[in-house]
Amino acid sequence: MASKDIEASMRKSVESTQRTFNTIRTGRANPSLLDKIQVEYYGAETPLKSLATLSTPDAQTISIQPFDAGSIGLIEKAIAMSDLGLTPNNDGRLIRINIPPLTEDRRKELCKLAARYAEEGKVALRNIRRDAIDKVKKQEKEGELSEDQSHDRQSEVQKLTDRFIAEIERHLADKEADILKV
Known part of the structure; x- marks a missing residue:
């Protein structure tokens, strides 16, 4: 496996972790909170973004x-x-979520959730490292x-792994600061 391939795989893991961080709410309305929502639509699990327009009229x-x-009821x-612990309000045309x-307790829970997502991202990086080192051996x-x-x-693979783990740690620190900001 060429180091470019390893780097690309690790970059994808970091980006995936970052997208997962975006699903954690920070006290402000953000449509990305609903990215993981799948709706049972005509017998198929369909992403919410494919069924509706999401917007934030206010914070x-x-x-x-x-x-x-x-599909509004679905x-x-x-x-x-x-x-997510959110309650949708349906007026027949629109769904609003306040x-x-x-x-403070919920902020701490969300920080723990972010840390768990970061750890999952680091495990993915370590798995890529293990596979690459096995191939070299x-x-x-x-x-x-x-x-x-x-x-x-x-050692080149290890350096790449360390660099991307540090990147996930930076993203985690940013997300925690965002969550804890009142």
Whole structure:
């Protein structure tokens, strides 16, 4: 595996972790809070973004305008059943979600959730590192690489891993600061 491939895989892991961070609310209304919502629509799990227009008319409200008026009840149910703890208000045309201010306890819970997501991202990076190092060791065993070349490639993979883990840590620190900001 070339180091460019390893770097690309690690970059994708970091970006995935960052997208996951975006689903954690910070006290302000943000449509990305609803990114993980899947709606049972005509027998298929469909992302909410594919069924409605999401907007934030003000800092405390998310507005959902379904493309198909018949799906409004399904969307409302999917939001209510999610683990977000949000209550949708349906007026027949629009669904509004009021984002209440976060309590101190809820902020701490969200920080723990962000830390868990960061740890999952770091585990993904370590798995990529393990696979790459296994491949290098196999090449060394088969005589394709000398012991020195193998050692150099392994330390290169470790440096990449360390760099991307530090990037996830930075994103986590930013997210925690955002969550804790009142």
